[in-house]
Amino acid sequence: MKKILILLIFSISMISFSQEKKFKIVLDAGHGGKDPGAQKNGCIEKEIALDVILRIGKLLEKYPDFDIKYTRTTDVFIPLKDRAKIANDFEADLFVSVHCNSSVSATPYGSMTLVMGLSRSNMNFEIAKTENAVIFQEEDYKKTYQGFDPNNPQTQIGLKILQEESLLQSIDFASKVQSGFKNNLKRKDLGMHQQPLWVLDATVMPGVLIELGFLSNYAESRYMKSEEGKSNYSQIIAKSIIEYKDQIKETTTEIFPLDIKEPKIEEPVIVKPIVEVSKDSTATTITNDTVIKDTIVGPKYKVQISFSTKKLELLPENFNGLSNITVAEINGGYKYYYGEGSMENCKKLLAEAKLKGYKSAFIVESK
Ligand SMILES: [Zn+2]
Structure with missing residues (x-):
């Protein structure tokens, strides 16, 4: 007992x-x-x-x-x-x-x-x-x-x-x-x-x-x-x-056996180049049967050139001669962007924007 x-x-x-x-x-x-x-x-x-x-x-x-x-x-x-x-x-x-x-x-x-x-x-x-x-x-x-x-x-x-x-x-x-x-x-x-x-x-x-x-x-x-x-x-x-x-x-624990597997990485999607059709061309330029479908799956980017509390008209004279400017209103201010496209393309646009005086411009993802 x-x-x-x-x-x-x-x-x-x-x-x-x-x-x-x-x-x-x-x-x-x-x-x-x-x-x-x-x-x-x-x-x-x-x-x-x-x-x-x-x-x-x-x-x-x-x-x-x-x-x-x-x-x-x-x-x-x-x-x-x-x-x-x-x-x-x-x-x-x-x-x-x-x-x-x-x-x-x-x-x-x-x-x-x-x-x-x-x-x-x-x-x-x-x-x-x-x-x-x-x-x-x-x-x-x-x-x-x-x-x-x-x-x-x-x-x-x-x-x-x-x-x-x-x-x-x-x-x-x-x-x-x-x-x-x-x-x-x-x-x-x-x-x-x-x-x-x-x-x-x-x-x-x-x-x-x-x-x-x-x-x-x-x-x-x-x-x-x-x-x-x-x-x-x-x-x-x-x-x-x-x-x-x-x-x-200061304990000793028997740790579970590791079961590390290599993941099956999916084949990366090949992004085909963007076919630019000029605005005033009314007829479709793709006539053969190799129609390029919308295959742009990767993210798109743009170059943010400035932030201002002032709303500017999107004219080249307001942006050191740059055209193709877009704007987004954020928290009472305006973010101005130059161009849009692939990362490669935006790197060129960024260099261009810097040359035009936008020294602190940077690339952002386009939503
Ligand atoms: Zn986090």
């Missing part, structure tokens, strides 16, 4: 001990609901992010020493401050956010991780701007984020810096993810970056934002969209989480 009692007390204490030891992880799928994130090559960031996050969760749910919290499990909009609050209230040990990168150019590809920290590097700042831009979609954002303006690097300098220890742990976890992507998935390693991202800054535990790859790069967008790609990414992230947990909690 005594033996049974001791055994009973022992097992009860074991249960409470193991409960105490649970590693709390917050899995955060970027964007959602009215905020789709990046949309390129037929992929939507919020969908890929959620898919990968749910897969990571499924892999971790098999381990009883994980306590998992999701910021969202469906297609809903969650303000950044709520994501941080979820993580803080949960007293998470680690905050992992999954996103997809995007660029105005179709060339960049590769994976990167962002850990909380301050960096004035412009390239990083551009990413922070897009990931933080969602703030503008929230009402009263000025009040809620206490003057935090994602478009102004200066306002970010005042943000509190995470305790150094958390930062080092974030870097430690990020490096596991990064090397897994590189070594197991053969992804291009764009490295770890310190970044003042609002969602990470407002959480008090180690936090890492993972940019899986670039949706703006056709081949990489196929990889991210594929079953194999999503499975591969989530396995590496889940494995990294387990390894990180083992390191922090």
Whole structure:
């Protein structure tokens, strides 16, 4: 009887001990609901992010020493401050956010991780701007984020810096993810970056934002969209989480066997050249049976030359002699664009615009 009692007390204490030891992880799928994130090559960031996050969760749910919290499990909009609050209230040990990168150019590809920290590097700042831009979609954002303006690097300098220890742990976890992507998935390693991202800054535990790859790069967008790609990414992230947990909690976990598959990359669609038919030609110039159908599947671009609060007539004399100007009204101002077409074409137009004096002109995707 005594033996049974001791055994009973022992097992009860074991249960409470193991409960105490649970590693709390917050899995955060970027964007959602009215905020789709990046949309390129037929992929939507919020969908890929959620898919990968749910897969990571499924892999971790098999381990009883994980306590998992999701910021969202469906297609809903969650303000950044709520994501941080979820993580803080949960007293998470680690905050992992999954996103997809995007660029105005179709060339960049590769994976990167962002850990909380301050960096004035412009390239990083551009990413922070897009990931933080969602703030503008929230009402009263000025009040809620206490003057935090994602478009102004200066306002970010005042943000509190995470305790150094958390930062080092974030870097430690990020490096596991990064090397897994590189070594197991053969992804291009764009490295770890310190970044003042609002969602990470407002959480008090180690936090890492993972940019899986670039949706703006056709081949990489196929990889991210594929079953194999999503499975591969989530396995590496889940494995990294387990390894990180083992390191922090001084435990040893038998990690699931990796099942890395190469995705079947679809053949890229060959974009046929645009046949330009002059406006005043009434007769169709294509008379034989090799009719070129509308095969322009890739994104179209245009060159943004200026932004003004003044509405200008779209005449060449108002634009240093440039014709083919279009305008878009945005937040009480006007964005002026020169030309439209493929990236190749727009590069030429950009050079032309710069020659005409629009030194800070740049290429944007045409919607
Ligand atoms: Zn994102």
